[in-house]
Amino acid sequence: MPETLFGVPFAAFVGQLLVGLINGGFYALMSLGLAIIFGMLHVVNFAHGAQYMLGAFVAWGLLEYAGINYWWSLLLAPLIVGAVGIFLERTMLRRLYHLDHVYALLLTYGFALILEGSFRFKFGATGQPYANPISGGLDTDFAFLPWYRLWVIAASLTVCLLTWFTIERTKLGSYLRAATENPQLVRTFGINVPRMLMLTYGLGVGLAGFSGVMAAPIYQVSPLMGSNLIIVVFAVVVIGGMGSIVGSIVAGFGLGVIEGLTKVFFPEFAGIVVFLAMLITLAVRPNGLFGSTA
Amino acid sequence: MTHHALISSRQTVVLLALGACALLAAPWLAYPAFMMKLLCFALLAGSLNLMVGYVGLLSFGHAMFFGSAAYATAHAMTTWNWGPALGVGFGVAIAALLGASTGLLAIRRAGIAFSMITLACAQLVYFVALRSPFTGGEDGIQNVPRGDLFGLLDLSDDMTLYYVIATAVVAAFWFIWRIVHSPFGQVLVAIRDNEPRAISLGYRVNRYKLLAFTLSAALAGLAGGLKVLVFQIATLTDVSWTTSGEALLMGIVGGLQTMLGPVVGAIVVVTMQNSLSAFAESLLILQGVVFVLVVLLFRRGIVGEINALVARRRQRPAP
Numbered sequence: 029m030p031e032t033l034f035g036v037p038f039a040a041f042v043g044q045l046l047v048g049l050i051n052g053g054f055y056a057l058m059s060l061g062l063a064i065i066f067g068m069l070h071v072v073n074f075a076h077g078a079q080y081m082l083g084a085f086v087a088w089g090l091l092e093y094a095g096i097n098y099w100w101s102l103l104l105a106p107l108i109v110g111a112v113g114i115f116l117e118r119t120m121l122r123r124l125y126h127l128d129h130v131y132a133l134l135l136t137y138g139f140a141l142i143l144e145g146s147f148r149f150k151f152g153a154t155g156q157p158y159a160n161p162i163s164g165g166l167d168t169d170f171a172f173l174p175w176y177r178l179w180v181i182a183a184s185l186t187v188c189l190l191t192w193f194t195i196e197r198t199k200l201g202s203y204l205r206a207a208t209e210n211p212q213l214v215r216t217f218g219i220n221v222p223r224m225l226m227l228t229y230g231l232g233v234g235l236a237g238f239s240g241v242m243a244a245p246i247y248q249v250s251p252l253m254g255s256n257l258i259i260v261v262f263a264v265v266v267i268g269g270m271g272s273i274v275g276s277i278v279a280g281f282g283l284g285v286i287e288g289l290t291k292v293f294f295p296e297f298a299g300i301v302v303f304l305a306m307l308i309t310l311a312v313r314p315n316g317l318f319g320s321t322a
Numbered sequence: 323m324t325h326h327a328l329i330s331s332r333q334t335v336v337l338l339a340l341g342a343c344a345l346l347a348a349p350w351l352a353y354p355a356f357m358m359k360l361l362c363f364a365l366l367a368g369s370l371n372l373m374v375g376y377v378g379l380l381s382f383g384h385a386m387f388f389g390s391a392a393y394a395t396a397h398a399m400t401t402w403n404w405g406p407a408l409g410v411g412f413g414v415a416i417a418a419l420l421g422a423s424t425g426l427l428a429i430r431r432a433g434i435a436f437s438m439i440t441l442a443c444a445q446l447v448y449f450v451a452l453r454s455p456f457t458g459g460e461d462g463i464q465n466v467p468r469g470d471l472f473g474l475l476d477l478s479d480d481m482t483l484y485y486v487i488a489t490a491v492v493a494a495f496w497f498i499w500r501i502v503h504s505p506f507g508q509v510l511v512a513i514r515d516n517e518p519r520a521i522s523l524g525y526r527v528n529r530y531k532l533l534a535f536t537l538s539a540a541l542a543g544l545a546g547g548l549k550v551l552v553f554q555i556a557t558l559t560d561v562s563w564t565t566s567g568e569a570l571l572m573g574i575v576g577g578l579q580t581m582l583g584p585v586v587g588a589i590v591v592v593t594m595q596n597s598l599s600a601f602a603e604s605l606l607i608l609q610g611v612v613f614v615l616v617v618l619l620f621r622r623g624i625v626g627e628i629n630a631l632v633a634r635r636r637q638r639p640a641p
Contacts, residue, residue, distance in 0.1 A: 072434045120618060129434050130380045131617050134574065137567065138613025145606030259563065263442040270435055296453065303446035307427055310439065314430040 036292050042171040048288020049281065050177055050246065053184030054239050056280025058261040059268060060188055061235035064195070067271035068208050068228040070129050071121065074136040077258030078143035079233050081251060083109045083240025085147060088156050088249045098161035102241050109237025110230040117229040122222070140255070147251035155248025180242050187238065188277045195273055204228065263306040269319025279317060345488050354480040358552040360592045361491040362545050367572035367584030368498055369541035374570075375579035376502055377534045378514030379429070382437045383444030384542045384569050386424070387417040389561025390447055391543030396463035396556035397456055406469045406477055410547035414540050420447070421539020422532065429531040432517070441563060448561045462557030466550055477551060487548050494544055499581060501537060510534055542569075568595075571609060574616050577623025586624050 032038060058076060065073045073079075086108050087101035096104065116139060124131045165174035195201035204224060207214045211221045240253075247253055264283055268275030283302050290301040297304070309316060348357045370384045391413030399409040424443045428436055451457045458464070468477035477483045501507050513520045513527050520527050550556050559565060568591060576587025591609075598605040620627050 066434075070434075072438065120614065123618065127621075130437065131621065133380070133434060133437060134570070134613055135617045138610045138617065141567075141606050141610030141613065143610075145603045145608075145610060148606065149603035259441060259445045262438045263445075266435065266438055266442065270438075299449040299453065300446050303442050303449070306439070306442050307446075310427045310430065 034293070039171045041289075041292055042173075044288040044292045045285065046171075046173060046177055046181075046288075047291070048285040049181045050284070051287060052281035052284020053181050054243060054257070054280075055261055055264045055284050056188050056277045057184050057235055057239040057242075058257065059264045059276035059280050060191055060273065061232035061239075062261065062265050063268070063271050063273055063276040064191070064235075065229055065232035066265075067273070068204060069121075069125070069132075069225055071132040071136070071229075072129070073229075073232065074133055074258070075116075075140040075143065076136075076233070076236050076261070077254030077256075078140040079109050079113060079236040079254070080240040080243070080257065081147065081254035082112065082143060083237030084158075084244040084249045084253060085240075086237065087241040087244050088158055091158070092156075098241070098245070102238070105241045106234040106237040109240070110234030113233030114226055114230040117226050121229065122226075125225075140258075144251055144255060151251055153250065153252055155250035155253075158244040158249050160245045176245060180246065183242065184239075185281075187235070188280075191235070192273050192277065260302050263302050265316075267302075267306050267309045267316055269316030272316065272318040275316060275318030345492070348488075349481055349484045354484045355552065356592070356596060358484055358487050359549075360588055361487050362549040362552060363569070363572060363592055364585045364588035365491045365494050365545040365548070366542055366569045367576070367588050368495055369538045369545065370569045371573050371578055371580075371584045372498055372501065372541065373535060373538045374573060375583075376507060376514065377510050377531060379432065379531065379535070380437045380570075381428075381440045381535075381538070382563070382566050382570065383424070383440035383442075383447075384538075385561050385563060385565035386444035386447040387421055387539040387542035388546035388549070388565060388569075389451065389556070389558075390420055391417040391546035392550050392556035392560045393451060393457050393463065395547040395550045396466045399466050399469065399550070400463055401456075405473075406471050406551055409469075410544065410551065413547035413550070414543040417543020417546065418536050418540035421536040421543075425532045425535035425539070429528055429535060441566070444561070444563060444566060448558070448563070451558060451561045457556075457558075460558065462555055464555050466554040466556070468551055468554065483551060487552065490544070490548060494541055495581070495585075498541065501534075502581070506530070506533075568609070571613060574621075574623055575612060577626030577629075580623070580625040580629060583623050583625040590624070 058080060062073055062076055065071055065076075083105045086105040087098065090096040090101050090104060091098070120135060120139075121132060124135060160174075160176050162175040162179060165172055165176075166178065167173075193201075195204060203214065203219055207219070207221050207224055215221050243253065264279050265276060267283065268277075268279030283305060286305065287298060287301050291298040294301075313319070366384065366388050369387075370381060373379050373381050373384075391410075393413075394416040395409045395413035398404040398412045399406065404412065424440065428439045428443065431439060452459060456463075468483065470476055471486060475482050475486060477486065502510075509520065509525055509530055512523075513525070513530060517527060546556075546560060549560070572587030572591045573584055574587070575590050576585065577583030594608060594612075595605060598608065616623065622630060
């Protein structure tokens with residue numbers, strides 16, 4: 029086993045690669061949710077970060093007040109967050125579909141402010157700890173790999189692939205894609221398009237909630253966790269191509285790894301590498317890596 | 323679209339005279355510092371409105387121009403001992419340069435993608451400001467001297483500074499008005515309303531958009547530079563995305579596509595900020611609620627709704 033790689037300790041390299049893959053998993057899950065919502069509803073869901081934060085807080089609250097463990101939260105919290113999303117869609121977002129898309133962006137931005145403000149009002153800006161559900165790890169001779177982190181990578185990859193499969197390879201997915209292309213025509217086939225839009229929003233938001241639960245044991249559960257993440261995820265979405273499912277998964281994991289490696293080799297650029305990557309992508313391919321020319 | 327078309331020229335003169343009186347009398351009626359903050363943010367919202375209202379491109383990153391100009395002005399005046407006019411001018415130049423370079427990439431995409439790209443660019447600028455040695459990180463650049471304007475006016479006096487700021491902001495709004503009502507501005511509105519047609523008429527729309535974006539950035543920079551003169555400080559808040567969001571809130575509360583909208587919006591939002599300055603969380607919630615209400619119930623904003631009301635009155639036949 030080599031001691032160093034390109035002048036950095038091998039253990040540090042593997043460690044940051046792992047961190048990069050974990051962050052990449054969150055980027056992928058978050059941008060996937062945004063891509064599904066954008067592809068179907070043509071709405072940029074600015075509340076996505078706040079809904080991710082909500083997912084983490086629901087998991088924390090379920091454990092703190094009801095004693096419900098992580099694994100149940102992983103199932104329940106996305107459902108609860110998705111239900112909140114569906115409520116938002118039914119009562120407010122739906123009224124804006126016929127207008128310029130920026131109004132939906134502004135509405136969800138307002139919703140994000142309300143959510144973040146409320147949680148800061150209740151919990152302040154400090155984080156709440158959430159116990160790691162799988163302790164221990166894989167002790168190899170070059171690095172220590174915590175089980176939970178490996179689980180996060182595996183779980184996020186699995187959920188991403190399942191979502192991709194559902195949308196691109198199943199009958200339900202084909203309805204969804206058809207409704208994006210031509211809602212009127214799909215309606216004449218007797219498919220309830222408004223309900224599909226509602227469920228799509230619920231699914232996208234649920235993915236944000238799922239990411240939040242998975243993030244809870246790694247990062248602290250803090251009201252600020254969503255707004256810190258959402259802008260990076262926006263850059264990821266632009267790089268992958270707006271509304272592209274494959275693009276969001278590839279760009280999510282790819283940028284997570286690039287960011288992790290930047291931390292090893294050029295630490296001072298770690299915060300901005302995703303944005304630099306976005307600028308380069310825009311200069312070369314204005315529609316993103318997997319974007320259509322829409 | 324503009325109130326100009328709805329109100330007769332005599333009414334315009336009366337309105338302008340009333341506005342001038344209000345500006346002159348304001349520092350005796352309200353705190354000069356409050357009034358100056360209001361003016362700076364009104365200009366920021368006005369510069370954003372030039373982009374959102376008249377070009378139809380929603381920039382979610384105007385804080386990067388506001389903030390980088392604030393840092394540039396503060397740096398020039400503290401480290402290089404430049405006077406206020408040169409310092410603010412330097413800030414405006416930096417903001418215009420930043421606007422031209424980010425605009426080059428951002429205007430290649432329209433609609434929602436434009437918003438997300440400007441937001442991401444602004445976040446890049448935020449990180450640079452956070453890490454660069456000259457910005458002072460979390461502390462910002464503090465105790466910026468106000469100096470003497472052209473060696474004549476001592477700006478350390480709040481009243482003098484107020485009238486200087488008011489003059490600059492009124493001049494900037496006059497400039498925006500001139501842009502919008504020029505042939506150039508008419509092309510911008512044509513691009514907003516029907517881009518393919520503008521292209522088919524032979525206009526190079528990207529050049530128009532880029533120039534508009536650069537001008538808008540420079541004006542936002544002017545607002546940032548003036549803000550440094552007022553508060554003598556440039557901080558990370560100036561470049562943060564919440565500032566971009568607040569500028570947008572002022573625009574839509576007052577009414578996009580109107581000249582006075584950003585001013586009215588700034589009055590509402592800055593008043594809200596000042597009365598809740600001790601409760602950051604409540605302010606966030608209130609701002610969110612205002613966003614939701616405006617978007618759902620009165621999308622034309624305060625000035626836009628008043629204009630619509632006047633227009634409806636006009637249409638009704640006299641009894």
